[in-house]
Amino acid sequence: MRLTRTISYALACLCELARHCGEYVQVCEIALAQEIPQAYCQKILLLLSRAGLVESIKGRGFTLVKPVESITTLEVVKALSIGEADDPSQAENYATRLIHEALSNRLNQALAEMSIAEVVKA
Helix, strand or coil: CCHHHHHHHHHHHHHHHHHHCCEEEHHHHHHHCCCHHHHHHHHHHHHHHCCEEEEEEEECEEEEEHHHCCCCCHHHHHHHHHHHCCCCCHHHHHHHHHHHHHHHHHHHHHHHCHHHHHHHHC
């Protein structure tokens, strides 16, 4: 559950930076606007920075490195996995497992909501 919250917060941080396209935004402003604990927000932004999704300048804050349309959720998950995996060399495998788990959950939910009648009609 912790990583799910982390991913949610990371996406919120990226959305906030997208709202200020081309501008640098202080961590305290992002944290306040998105209702994220400031220390947690700082940790997330540093992970996103290490992954090359955002950049920072001391005293100015953070900004997006590339257009928000070109940042994928997979990149975000991988960026955060580096900070979450016990062994950084296993971050790719960790991210893949998390994505697989999320997709499995989505598929199970869709299957639970679909009747056989719907399958027959398709």
